[in-house]
Amino acid sequence: MNTQRILAHFHESAELKIQAASALAQPISQAIELMFFALSNGNKILACGNGGSAADCQHFAAELVGRFERERFPLPAMSLTTDTSIMTAVGNDYSYREIFSKQVQAFGQAGDVLLAISTSGNSANVIAAVEAALEREMRVVALTGKDGGALGKLLTDADVHICVPHTRTARIQEVHLVTIHCICDGIDVALFGGDVNE
Numbered sequence: 310m311n312t313q314r315i316l317a318h319f320h321e322s323a324e325l326k327i328q329a330a331s332a333l334a335q336p337i338s339q340a341i342e343l344m345f346f347a348l349s350n351g352n353k354i355l356a357c358g359n360g361g362s363a364a365d366c367q368h369f370a371a372e373l374v375g376r377f378e379r380e381r382f383p384l385p386a387m388s389l390t391t392d393t394s395i396m397t398a399v400g401n402d403y404s405y406r407e408i409f410s411k412q413v414q415a416f417g418q419a420g421d422v423l424l425a426i427s428t429s430g431n432s433a434n435v436i437a438a439v440e441a442a443l444e445r446e447m448r449v450v451a452l453t454g455k456d457g458g459a460l461g462k463l464l465t466d467a468d469v470h471i472c473v474p475h476t477r478t479a480r481i482q483e484v485h486l487v488t489i490h491c492i493c494d495g496i497d498v499a500l501f502g503g504d505v506n507e
């Protein structure tokens with residue numbers, strides 16, 4: 310295969326990351342503060358998203374419960390994308406739209422944070438989860454792209470919207486991943502101070 314396409318992917322991805330950094334640094338910093346505040350007060354983080362974003366949720370939860378770059382105690386984060394019995398039962402008996410919102414209603418408590426990931430901001434099940442979270446007085450950190458979709462419009466001033474300025478799903482997901490790593494690093498720095506890579 311012509312390597313031109315491969316080079317184009319790398320270049321577009323790298324250029325977007327550089328371009329998005331200045332726009333996203335502030336909301337990412339707010340997301341770190343919001344999550345650290347919740348964790349410091351005995352609250353937890355729930356995460357939901359579809360497809361590649363489901364994988365991102367699991368990646369994030371693994372880094373909080375296990376570790377990111379430093380040894381530390383486990384932090385309470387849970388991906389709502391992993392229990393196939395819950396998801397198939399709710400999807401089958403109710404609707405696919407409710408597979409995350411029912412779990413938010415079951416596990417979410419006031420003060421918890423929902424990490425809602427959707428590149429379009431228009432996935433009905435992620436939107437329903439955000440609505441359920443807001444009803445429970447949880448805070449929301451939304452990772453989106455494009456124009457933030459319907460999800461972006463639901464958020465309040467107490468929530469954080471990290472909207473990647475691009476239209477291509479794959480590129481948006483790649484920026485979501487570096488954002489997740491920034492958040493994990495920021496939580497570690499908030500816990501322990503400046504780190505090895507400063």
Ligand SMILES: O=C(CO)[C@@H](O)[C@H](O)[C@H](O)[C@H](O)COP(=O)(O)O
Binds near residue numbers: 430482
């Ligand atoms: O990873 C990819 C595409 O790169 C896909 O699996 C993608 O995540 C799925 O099509 C999702 O259903 C897209 O949903 P969303 O990001 O618009 O909420």
Ligand SMILES: [Zn+2]
Binds near residue numbers: 361479482
């Ligand atoms: Zn993907």
